[in-house]
Structure formats: structure tokens, C-alpha cells
Amino acid sequence: MRIDPQTIESDLRAAMHAVPSPVTAGPDPVARVEAGITGRRRRRLLAVTAAATLVAGTAVVGAGAIKQDPAPSTTAVSAEPVAAPQLLRRSPRPERQPCRLDNVGSVEWLVQSAPWGLSTGLALRPNNSERCTLSGRPQLSGVNSATGASEPIAVADLGPLDNSITRQFPATIDPAEPARLQIRGDKCPVGQKPRSYRALMLTVGTKKLPLPSSRRLTGICGADVSPWFVEPPMLYAALNAKLRAPAVLRLGQDFTYTVRIDNVFERDYPLSSCPVFRLGVADVDTGPWQRINCTQTSIAGHDSIEFTLPGHIPPDIGPGPHKLTWMAAMSTGEVAVADLGTDGTAVTITR
Amino acid sequence: MRWAAPDHFAEFVRSRHAALLRYAYLLSGDAHLAQDLVQDALERTGIAWRRIERQGDPEGYLRRIITNRYLNRVRSLRRERLVGDTPDVGVTGVEPTDDSLFRLLDCLPRQQRAVMVMRYYLDQSEAQIAETLGCSTGTVKSNASRALTRLRRELTSDAHLRPVEEGTR
Numbered sequence: 001m002r003i004d005p006q007t008i009e010s011d012l013r014a015a016m017h018a019v020p021s022p023v024t025a026g027p028d029p030v031a032r033v034e035a036g037i038t039g040r041r042r043r044r045l046l047a048v049t050a051a052a053t054l055v056a057g058t059a060v061v062g063a064g065a066i067k068q069d070p071a072p073s074t075t076a077v078s079a080e081p082v083a084a085p086q087l088l089r090r091s092p093r094p095e096r097q098p099c100r101l102d103n104v105g106s107v108e109w110l111v112q113s114a115p116w117g118l119s120t121g122l123a124l125r126p127n128n129s130e131r132c133t134l135s136g137r138p139q140l141s142g143v144n145s146a147t148g149a150s151e152p153i154a155v156a157d158l159g160p161l162d163n164s165i166t167r168q169f170p171a172t173i174d175p176a177e178p179a180r181l182q183i184r185g186d187k188c189p190v191g192q193k194p195r196s197y198r199a200l201m202l203t204v205g206t207k208k209l210p211l212p213s214s215r216r217l218t219g220i221c222g223a224d225v226s227p228w229f230v231e232p233p234m235l236y237a238a239l240n241a242k243l244r245a246p247a248v249l250r251l252g253q254d255f256t257y258t259v260r261i262d263n264v265f266e267r268d269y270p271l272s273s274c275p276v277f278r279l280g281v282a283d284v285d286t287g288p289w290q291r292i293n294c295t296q297t298s299i300a301g302h303d304s305i306e307f308t309l310p311g312h313i314p315p316d317i318g319p320g321p322h323k324l325t326w327m328a329a330m331s332t333g334e335v336a337v338a339d340l341g342t343d344g345t346a347v348t349i350t351r
Numbered sequence: 352m353r354w355a356a357p358d359h360f361a362e363f364v365r366s367r368h369a370a371l372l373r374y375a376y377l378l379s380g381d382a383h384l385a386q387d388l389v390q391d392a393l394e395r396t397g398i399a400w401r402r403i404e405r406q407g408d409p410e411g412y413l414r415r416i417i418t419n420r421y422l423n424r425v426r427s428l429r430r431e432r433l434v435g436d437t438p439d440v441g442v443t444g445v446e447p448t449d450d451s452l453f454r455l456l457d458c459l460p461r462q463q464r465a466v467m468v469m470r471y472y473l474d475q476s477e478a479q480i481a482e483t484l485g486c487s488t489g490t491v492k493s494n495a496s497r498a499l500t501r502l503r504r505e506l507t508s509d510a511h512l513r514p515v516e517e518g519t520r
Contacts, residue, residue: 036390
């Protein structure tokens with residue numbers, strides 16, 4: 001449909017109404033919603049139970065403090081270490097057609113960009129234009145450093161992956177989203193001679209996928225290659241957070257910073273328990289998860305709360321320009337990340 | 352225990368699912384993201400369906416969730432973008448079916464795009480759009496004006512006539 005600058009408004013209206021619904025909803029969208037809500041309630045129950053356990057014994061003013069007005073000005077508050085909260089994440093996606101790997105050149109090595117970001121590791125981005133699924137385990141081969149021969153690397157079974165990272169199997173991914181896998185080397189039992197491999201290569205069907213040349217396996221007798229998986233993103237609360245801190249900070253310095261959380265929508269955002277948060281410098285944690293000792297029990301619509309919190313710069317990070325990163329987990333398990341648009345608050349760290 | 356949809360909600364989903372998908376698709380320009388946005392909005396709405404239905408405009412409520420989640424989602428995806436030691440591989444975008452419309456809309460910032468879709472697809476007033484976006488009517492007016500200026504400029508240049516190149520979306 002042609003859109004003319006002279007008649008742009010009527011043309012836009014006509015063009016938009018002419019667009020067909022693009023996605024087949026599946027045979028029964030109701031069943032899909034029912035399954036989604038069932039899973040969501042189960043996860044929320046887990047998160048709320050965990051939060052309730054953590055908050056027991058902390059300062060809750062009592063049944064009378066159902067709702068208070070948001071703080072009119074910045075409140076300096078303390079925070080106390082707590083266990084890591086359970087965060088809500090994107091639901092597992094139903095499997096789609098297998099990903100095509102025709103145009104994929106190699107496997108990437110991705111580096112974590114924030115303490116809560118996706119993890120550092122190997123990733124593959126199939127060049128598909130639609131959502132697709134990568135499943136199964138690829139085969140691993142490499143050049144034996146001792147013989148110079150390219151050979152398959154013996155398959156080892158090292159048990160389940162560590163559970164510090166949330167993973168969903170198989171990897172059902174959108175265009176440009178990475179599918180991940182993890183390779184673990186298997187130490188040799190006594191009496192067996194360890195081998196080292198370089199120029200590592202994954203084989204998926206007939207496709208050969210080289211790993212970055214910096215990735216090597218040294219002193220092993222085999223390797224455990226995980227199935228493909230995705231690390232699902234967190235679910236974000238409908239809140240904006242902004243952090244203000246001194247522009248220059250010293251290594252090892254204790255300082256205070258202010259976080260303002262805005263509820264930009266009409267509805268109140270409930271705080272059934274105070275948010276827990278983590279402060280980072282780039283991808284380095286500055287300490288454990290902490291709970292804000294707040295008094296608010298909700299953030300009113302179109303209102304804000306603001307906290308002044310203590311922070312600490314680790315003594316062992318490199319001086320220079322850095323970003324302070326801050327994430328809060330709300331009682332629902334949703335998260336709010338400060339300064340999303342700029343990936344954090346710019347500071348300069350000096351000696 | 353499995354959650355069972357109330358009858359009215361199930362009926363609503365069956366009758367309005369395609370329309371909601373189309374709205375989310377116009378908003379995002381991405382069929383898969385549209386599907387996720389609608390699914391997410393329906394899950395959020397289904398739990399509190401009786402209350403939302405009592406308020407009288409459940410579809411408006413759903414569209415508000417879709418819009419706000421879309422605007423938030425764009426930010427969250429930016430947060431989750433990883434920094435690797437190799438450059439991202441470009442990919443060709445998913446459909447759109449109507450190149451000229453979607454290519455035009457793609458040149459707009461997300462808030463301006465949302466204003467355009469609500470104004471010309473939903474035929475909403477500036478006040479309704481402002482309420483959905485949580486901003487003033489003045490902001491809606493300036494967003495609409497800037498968006499139209501930008502679209503006219505795109506239409507009179509020949510840049511939009513070129514096919515979208517791989518890796519540019």
C-alpha cells in the first residue's frame with residue numbers, strides 16, 4: 001500500500017488497518033494462557049515464600065502499616081545482607097522448528113556485562129529469521145597438542161551443570177538471541193596420561209563450528225559438552241530506577257549514593273516486603289545482596305521513593321572509568337535496574 | 352493446581368486474540384515479540400479478570416499492558432545485550448508483510464511509534480494516549496508531530512525505497 005506525504009495520515013490509517021494478524025495463535029490460545037498462568041502462579045508462590053522467609057524478623061511495623069505515603073524526600077536508610085532472592089524469568093518457550101546453521105561462521109565467547117547479566121561463556125547465534133530450536137549435544141573435537149592430529153575428544157559425563165545460573169533446555173531462540181552451551185574438561189584418573197587440545201571444533205550434524213582460538217582444553221582425558229540451552233531474561237517491574245553517586249570514587253572507599261525509584265504508571269506498585277538489591281562496579285559485585293530497611297509498603301501511581309544507601313568500592317578493581325550498576329528485586333520477584341538506558345552510572349575510580 | 356480460565360475470559364481470548372496480536376505486531380514490528388507481549392498481557396490479565404472486566408474496558412486494559420510492556424521490554428532487551436569479544440552477527444529481520452509501512456515505522460523511536468499506532472490504528476484521542484503512556488497530552492502532541500515530520504522526510508527522500516540491508520534492523 002502506497003503512503004503519500006501529502007495524505008500521510010489517512011494513508012497510515014488505511015495501511016495499519018490493512019495489516020493482517022501476523023502470527024497464527026495456535027489451535028487454542030486459551031489453553032496456552034491457562035498453562036502460562038499456572039506456571040506463573042507456581043513461580044510467584046515460590047518467590048513470595050522465599051521473600052517471606054527472608055523478611056521474617058526484620059522491621060515490619062505491624063499490621064497497622066498497611067500503606068504509607070511515599071517518602072517526600074530522600075531517606076537515608078540502612079541495609080542488611082540477605083540471601084540471593086528468587087527472580088522471575090521469562091517462561092520456557094515451546095519448541096519450534098530446528099535452527100538452520102547454514103550461515104553460521106563460528107561459536108562466540110560472550111562476556112558478562114553486569115553481575116546480573118547473562119553469564120560469560122560459549123554462544124551460538126543461528127542466522128534464522130524466525131524463532132527456532134537447537135537441541136541435543138554437539139560433538140567436540142580438537143587438535144591434539146602432542147601429536148598435531150585433529151581427533152574427537154572423548155565424551156565424559158560430569159553430571160548436572162551447576163545451578164547458579166538459570167537455564168532452559170532445549171534452546172528455543174529468537175533471531176539474534178544466543179543459544180548457549182558449556183564445555184567441562186574431565187581430569188584424568190591416576191595412571192592415565194592427560195592430553196591437551198587446541199583449535200577446538202563443534203560438530204552439529206554436518207556443520208563444523210570452530211570455537212574461538214583462545215579456548216583450549218589442557219590436561220584432560222575427556223570433555224562433557226552440555227546440551228544447548230538459553231539463559232532466560234529476568235522479568236522487569238514497571239518501575240524506573242535512577243542512581244546518583246559521586247563522580248569520583250577511590251578504591252576501597254565507603255560512600256553513599258541515592259537511588260530513586262519511579263512508578264510511572266497509575267496503579268500503585270505494592271511492596272509487600274522491602275526491595276533487596278545489589279550494587280556492582282561493571283560486572284563486579286561490591287558486596288552481597290542486601291535488603292533496604294524501608295517503611296513504605298507501596299509506591300503510589302506516578303510517585304517515587306528515594307533512598308540514600310551505603311556503598312563500598314572494592315579495593316581490587318582497576319582504576320579508571322567504570323559504571324556503577326544497581327539492581328533491585330521486588331517482593332514479586334520482578335526486578336528494577338537503575339539507569340538501563342546507559343548501562344549504569346558513570347564514575348571514575350581512582351587510587 | 353492448574354488454573355482454569357473463567358468462561359468470559361476464555362471467550363474474550365478466543366474472539367480478541369488475533370486483534371491483540373495485530374496491535375502488538377504494529378507496535379513492535381516483530382511477530383514473535385508480538386506473540387510474547389500478548390501472551391504476557393493475557394497471563395497478567397487472566398488472574399484478575401473479574402476485577403478488570405468490572406472496570407468495563409478489558410481490551411483497553413490489555414492494550415495498555417501490551418504497550419507498557421513493549422516500551423519496557425525494549426529497555427530490558429538492551430540491558431540483557433551481551434558484550435562479546437566478537438561483533439554481533441547481523442540478521443535479516445522477521446517479516447513484515449507490508450514493507451513500506453513497517454520500514455517507515457522502523458525509523459521512529461519507540462514512543463513515537465507507539466503514539467502513531469494508537470492514533471491511527473486504534474483511533475485514540477491524545478488524552479487516551481497520554482493516559483496509556485503515563486505522560487502529558489503535550490508530550491503526545493509533540494511526539495505525534497515529530498513522528499509525522501520524520502515520516503514525511505523519509506517518504507520524500509529515497510532512502511526508504513532501498514531494501515533493508517542485512518544487519519541493519
